Amino acid sequence: MSFVLPPLPYAKDALAPHISAETVEFHYEKHHRGYVVKLNELAQGTDLAKKSLEEVVKTEKGKPFNLGAQIWNHTFYWNGMKANGGGAPTGKLLEAINKSFGSFDEFKKQFTDAAVNHFGSGWAWLVRDENNHLSIWQGHDAENPATHGKVPVLTCDVWEHAYYIDYRNNRAAYVAAWWNLVNWEFAEKNLAGGSKL
Amino acid sequence: RMSHIVYKKSELPYAYGALEPYVDEATMKIHADVDRASKLNILLKTLASHDVKFEEKPVDWLLQNLDTVPEEHRVALRNNAGAWYNHDLFWKMMQPASEGNKPHSKVSHALDEAFGSFNDFKQNFHAISTGIYGSGWSWLCVDPKTKQLVIRGTPNQDNPLSDGYTPILGLDVWEHAYFLKYHYQRGDYVNNWFHVVNWGFVEQLYEQATK
Numbered sequence: 001m002s003f004v005l006p007p008l009p010y011a012k013d014a015l016a017p018h019i020s021a022e023t024v025e026f027h028y029e030k031h032h033r034g035y036v037v038k039l040n041e042l043a044q045g046t047d048l049a050k051k052s053l054e055e056v057v058k059t060e061k062g063k064p065f066n067l068g069a070q071i072w073n074h075t076f077y078w079n080g081m082k083a084n085g086g087g088a089p090t091g092k093l094l095e096a097i098n099k100s101f102g103s104f105d106e107f108k109k110q111f112t113d114a115a116v117n118h119f120g121s122g123w124a125w126l127v128r129d130e131n132n133h134l135s136i137w138q139g140h141d142a143e144n145p146a147t148h149g150k151v152p153v154l155t156c157d158v159w160e161h162a163y164y165i166d167y168r169n170n171r172a173a174y175v176a177a178w179w180n181l182v183n184w185e186f187a188e189k190n191l192a193g194g195s196k197l
Numbered sequence: 198r199m200s201h202i203v204y205k206k207s208e209l210p211y212a213y214g215a216l217e218p219y220v221d222e223a224t225m226k227i228h229a230d231v232d233r234a235s236k237l238n239i240l241l242k243t244l245a246s247h248d249v250k251f252e253e254k255p256v257d258w259l260l261q262n263l264d265t266v267p268e269e270h271r272v273a274l275r276n277n278a279g280a281w282y283n284h285d286l287f288w289k290m291m292q293p294a295s296e297g298n299k300p301h302s303k304v305s306h307a308l309d310e311a312f313g314s315f316n317d318f319k320q321n322f323h324a325i326s327t328g329i330y331g332s333g334w335s336w337l338c339v340d341p342k343t344k345q346l347v348i349r350g351t352p353n354q355d356n357p358l359s360d361g362y363t364p365i366l367g368l369d370v371w372e373h374a375y376f377l378k379y380h381y382q383r384g385d386y387v388n389n390w391f392h393v394v395n396w397g398f399v400e401q402l403y404e405q406a407t408k
Contacts, residue, residue: 120333122331
């Protein structure tokens with residue numbers, strides 16, 4: 001069994017102008033595909049090849065974890081965006097956000113802070129804990145909140161490769177643009193345990 | 198009495214495209230133009246009210262004495278002073294490629310002693326550089342205890358001075374340093390970068406570090 005690169009949920013220009021087709025091309029074809037190729041190379045002829053991606057993320061450390069988690073994180077990232085996304089959540093997700101943060105604006109401010117100010121490579125996450133409490137979680141490098149007992153709900157990639165083509169080092173401008181792409185339906189599904197690890 | 202230091206944007210000693218084809222002009226234009234001075238200056242103003250005259254200390258002293266910095270500002274100083282100093286050194290540690298560019302006599306001898314040969318050094322440096330996960334730097338340093346050359350990787354914008362080592366050569370392996378031309382193939386970037394090392398400057402730093 002080998003690890004596969006899931007298809008993008010949309011065309012490469014679907015996220016433009018917030019995230020350009022050129023960025024999606026690089027990000028998906030070079031980075032995301034690259035992790036899959038590398039993990040398959042690493043796994044060849046070893047017990048690693050028998051594991052599912054989820055098992056790799058949950059049980060491995062070091063290089064195999066980094067590759068597996070990055071494959072998973074990026075798939076989660078692509079699914080968390082869509083053309084004409086953004087605006088605000090409704091229903092159960094909005095309820096949960098209001099309960100945990102006080103308001104959607106406060107949640108947005110905290111998430112933005114985490115995403116913009118994370119130093120070096122990583123991801124900003126909205127996560128749920130076992131008490132159904134939502135919070136912001138910062139992951140460095142390939143870190144994934146599921147390995148720390150949290151349920152991932154939404155993520156923003158703040159590795160430089162995610163925004164350098166479109167925004168150079170202006171990560172704040174990238175994060176501001178990303179809010180226009182958020183797929184709240186996907187996030188709501190995750191609240192109920194949709195993207196299990 | 199030292200005066201208040203105000204950090205400025207470091208000037209590139211060569212044109213943006215001078216390191217082609219090894220380090221591309223497009224990358225250099227973005228990389229060299231980032232403002233790393235403002236945040237540092239603001240931070241030092243914040244620290245200016247404390248007993249230690251932080252605003253009068255040179256940047257290498259700051260990085261060697263992070264434990265004297267009030268805890269609530271320590272990470273910010275490590276990150277911002279590190280970012281400024283690492284890049285200030287980096288531009289000087291590179292030069293346009295030329296035929297026969299290689300280490301000068303003292304460093305050459307020290308590399309042979311520490312690694313066996315120049316090629317062995319390059320292999321080691323390549324391994325450390327590609328082994329750093331995420332953002333960081335790889336460095337050739339003088340170990341002050343042994344005076345031998347060692348290779349060390351640092352995460353984010355950390356500088357070896359903070360661990361007690363003196364850097365004489367450094368390579369930025371943050372994605373912004375190479376991905377426009379090399380994508381995720383950091384190994385190719387490292388191999389090509391060897392062509393543009395300023396061994397003259399490295400020799401100077403080595404002499405200062407082993408005085």
